[in-house]
């Protein structure tokens with residue numbers, strides 16, 4: 295099964311492809327967006343390298359990967375998803391690859407949720423809305439056992455998204471990546487049992 299196009303109330307989520315590289319470069323040119331990720335803007339060459347890594351990781355587990363979010367009317371409350379990406383405005387990059395990296399389990403049934411929203415679209419509920427759609431995709435379509443999300447402990451906005459979509463805090467740890475920013479990271483999770491309990495409660 296290829297990665298599907300997903301829709302939420304306000305967003306069209308399109309599987310990341312090479313034609314989206316310019317949008318990734320635009321997103322990562324804002325140092326505020328990357329403040330808690332690498333602490334500075336990324337160069338074009340760095341984004342080209344991370345795009346290649348994303349495309350490689352996306353193919354590893356069927357239907358998991360990265361999605362580019364597009365909205366209408368700036369993603370305002372009450373707006374509708376655009377009919378196509380050409381009609382839409384770039385909102386951000388949503389991430390749902392298989393777990394990977396030194397601080398994540400080597401388990402293809404575990405998925406790593408992440409998000410990066412263009413700064414002018416922050417605080418409109420868009421990361422939470424897209425994340426809920428990705429949780430549904432991970433559990434109901436792909437059949438994953440667990441979704442985790444990791445961020446710097448001081449990244450309040452990211453933690454609030456995790457909490458608002460129902461994930462639970464798991465641990466605080468010192469990250470082992472290549473050149474981690476100073477400070478601890480936190481991990482949240484949603485297990486299949488948690489997901490099913492939430493769905494049954496609705």
Ligand SMILES: CC(C)(COP(=O)(O)OP(=O)(O)OC[C@H]1O[C@@H](n2cnc3c(N)ncnc32)[C@H](O)[C@@H]1OP(=O)(O)O)[C@@H](O)C(=O)NCCC(=O)NCCS
Nearest residue numbers: 327410411416417418419420421422445451452454455458
């Ligand atoms: C983190 C980020 C994705 C949040 O996106 P967003 O679309 O603004 O998030 P939402 O609007 O869905 O907010 C969800 C909740 O978090 C709160 N929130 C969002 N940003 C916040 C911030 N900076 N400080 C405090 N609370 C914040 C919202 O008020 C909302 O709270 P509620 O559920 O009580 O209503 C966005 O700030 C971003 O792209 N940051 C840079 C990239 C990044 O750090 N990504 C995470 C790395 S792991």
